[in-house]
């Protein structure tokens with residue numbers, strides 16, 4: 001699944017603001033006029049879509065992946081199998 005097909009809820013965005021997670025928010029395209037929902041993930045430098053989640057990481061020496069923002073990951077990743085773009089379905093591990 002491509003990055004722009006992942007959305008953040010108003011609650012996700014509000015939580016990241018409250019937590020001061022600018023490292024996450026910089027990758028979100030927030031629609032203020034729509035109550036603060038957001039599309040994910042976009043390059044902070046170019047504004048272009050990123051084809052994979054910037055927070056998925058590979059375990060060293062293992063062929064598995066984990067989520068760097070697991071405790072505050074977007075609701076969509078809590079409700080469904082996590083989407084990670086090119087690593088689709090492989091970032092469920094912490």
Ligand code: SF4
Pocket residue numbers: 053054055056057066067068069070073074077082083084091092
């Ligand atoms: S669960 Fe996967 S897709 Fe969702 S934020 Fe974490 S690394 Fe990214």
